[in-house]
Amino acid sequence: MPPPRHPRSPLTHAQVVDTALTILARVGLPDLTMRAIGSELGVQQSALYHHYANKQALLGSVADEILARGSRTPSHDATWQERVRLRCQDLHAAVTGYPDGADLVMSMWAFGMGAQAPFDELRGLLADAGLPDDVAPTAARTLLHFVYGHAYDEQSHAHATRSGIVTAHRTPSDFETGLDIVVTGIAARLPD
Structure with a gap:
């Protein structure tokens, strides 16, 4: 308090x-x-x-703060793929650090009311890697849809388990594998 x-x-x-x-x-x-x-x-x-002005404006600021408080893994000498993976891992950790954090951040970003910085950063990383200007924004959105969607799924399942709605055991998180699949797909879109 x-x-x-x-x-x-x-x-x-x-x-x-x-x-x-x-x-x-x-x-x-x-x-x-x-x-x-x-x-x-x-x-x-x-x-x-x-x-x-309203609760949504406040929630946009809360979403921004969740992301700002998240850790930043150093990636100075990393390849673009490693930088993208590290940033996505940090984002995943940030939004799962609060109950319903993924839902809040994902919603505010979707509504255009906050959480814009990760999109801008990922789009910049992908453009710097050589992804065409017409593809980099879509690739950045795809990464964020995966990161936030995966985190939302984890948090929803955990909540359902705590509430007794779901009792089935779940396999360990496949976040890293899924992220590799998305990054590999993006790399395939780079010009020769």
Whole structure:
């Protein structure tokens, strides 16, 4: 729980996002409400609307922060394929670091309300590797669809198992194999 604020200290964007992340980590996306955030901060829910026009705008900032807080594996001397794989692994770890993190980040990116930086970075890496300008954006989107979709599948299955909905044992994650398949497919699109 964040420390109580002095009544005269102004509420900041960072405090709102930090509190939202705390609630997300504790209870997941369905219970991440403006009312819960306001209660945790000790302010009326209406005070949050001075910082964010609506809940979706706040969730876009939360998605950006989830990605910003994720680790970055150094890849200075790596090939473009290794850099793409490492970035995708880091993104996968970032979104699975919070309950429903994949759902939140994937949704905000799909709605164009946040989480744009990974797409821009991957598109740049792929363009630098020589992928044509008309293919690099599609390849970057494909990578993110795989990363976020795989993470969403993992988190959904884990939630269903905790809830007793699913009891069947699942095979270990095939994320690395799937990522290799996608990167190999992208490499095949490079000009000769």
